[in-house]
Amino acid sequence: MDSITYKDCKIHFKEECYLAINKHLKDKNFSKIFILVDENTHAKCLPVFLEKLDANTVIEIIEIESGEVNKNIDTCVGVWNSLSDLDADRKSLMINIGGGVITDLGGFVACTFKRGISYVNVPTTLLSMVDASVGGKTGVDLGHLKNQIGVISDPDLVLIDPNFLNTLPSNQMRSGLAEMLKHGLISDESYWNKFQDLTKLSLADLDELIYQSVVIKKNVVDEDPFEDGLRKTLNFGHTLGHAIESYFLSNPNKSTLLHGEAIVIGMILACYISSEISGFPMELTNDIKELFVNYYGKVNIDNTEYSPIIELLKYDKKNNHGNINFVLLESIGKPKIDCKVEDRIIINAFDFYIS
Template identity: 80%
Template sequence: MDSISANNSLIHFNAICYKALNEHLEKHNFSKIFILVDENTHQHCLPVFLEKLKTDLAFEIIEIESGEINKTIETCVGVWNALSDLDADRKSLMINIGGGVITDLGGFVACTFKRGIAYVNVPTTLLSMVDASVGGKTGVDLGALKNQIGVISDPDLVLIDTQFLDSLPQNQMRSGLAEMLKHGLITGTDYWNKFLDLSKLSMEDLDTLIYESVLIKRNVVQEDPYENGLRKTLNFGHTLGHAIESYFLSNPKKETLLHGEAIVVGMILACYISSRLTGFSKEDTNYIKQLFINYYGKVSIDKTEYAPIMDLLKYDKKNNHGNINFVLLEAIGKTKIDCQVDDAIIEEAFDYYML
């Protein structure tokens, strides 16, 4: 697979990854390497990575606890302190090996430590390969509120080695698949139709689909890096999806949802809202709902939970001037941004999902 240029980053795939990284280390005068992992990637991914790392530079491993619950400013403080204690300087390089929590948080730590050090993302989950590690968004949650603190900053390199997916649980694979399904809905039937029968997909097919998903996101981000227009389309399903994810994260009576599991619900709700407001096909809405429920099952959301979930919409990052802005579909591959939606229609969408 050819490498992909994305703004100030280069994205490399599989065998090319380590050659590109080692050449990067030779070319730049880094003082030291710091590798950020969680307990899972420390065990399953770091040994594979270190076997391919060819450098005489000293390196240190910094481990944080896994999970969205640890994607906080407090965790950042711990990593910043570790960097200081281990004598990191402005010529240090940070390598983030993990899923979206690691690449989001690690990128934020790197681009704020001493006003910015270089960093490389090595995504190890499907979600981080096709979404979190690409596009320059870094940051952390504010309590249960998703990605409220952060900056847009490009890594030097993104290294996508799909062999890391071999150790990934199925629920994590499904979580990443949700973002790929989203890419299909917002870009068109050519890509969308490839997901209609997952039983026919081989691992080689998956590698190709990952590559195409990265291209889709790269093309959007390259045209609109700071989310003034086109990049908002990547938030399809995320307005309500993030609110649902935050609600389940903060409610001790609910089982925490993975990002993709919440986004799938958000996409079904957004399709229904689209069918009410933009003329999106009701037949397509019903088909998408059934397809997604076949793949993911149904999340139980009681009527009494609609209001507290909807209260969280006010924190969505696309909002402006007091308006809650949705991304909707007019057709598969045709989006409409900055749409306002009455509460009554959102409640209808929840009812439709729970039918």
């Protein structure tokens, strides 16, 4: 697989990852290397990575607890303190090995420590391979509100080794697949059509599908790095999806949803709203709902919960001038940004999902 370049960042795949990182370490002569992991990637991924790393530089391991609940400023403070205690300087390198929590938080820590040190992302989940690690978005949650604090700043390298997917449970694989489905819906009908029988996808299929997803996101980010227009399309399903994810995260009576599980619901709702507002065929909306529900199941959302979820929409990052802006579809591969949606249509969308 050819490596991909966007702006000053290079994305490498499979064995090329290790050739690239070793050359980078030799060329840059970093003073120290700091590797951020959680307890899972420390045990399952770090030994594999270190075995292929050719470095004479001092390496320090910093471990944080896994899970979205730890993606916050308090965790950042702990990592910043560790970097300071271990004598990190501006010529240090941070390598983030993990899923979206690690790459988002680790990137933010690196971009802000001593006003910015170099960092490399090594995504180990499907979600982080096709989404979180690519595009330079870094950051953390503010309480239960998703990704409210952060900066856009690219890593030196992104290293995508699909072998790490062998360490993932099936629910994490499904979570990542949701973002790939989104890429198909917003940009490429032929890519979308490859997912019509999700039960037949194998790890061998995923290599090429991951590559195509990264190319789709890279092309969007190249054209709109700071989300002024086209990049907003990557938020399809995320306006309501993030609100649902935040609601479940903050409600002690609810089981926490994985990111992709919430985004699947958000995409079903967004397709229904698209049918009501932007001419997306209702037949396709029904097909998409059936495909998603058959593969992901249906999450129980009571109609008394619609209002508090809708209330959370005001924190969505696409909003401006007090308006809540949705990404909708006119057809597969033809998204429409900055759409205003009345609450009654959102409520009807929830009714459609739970029916």
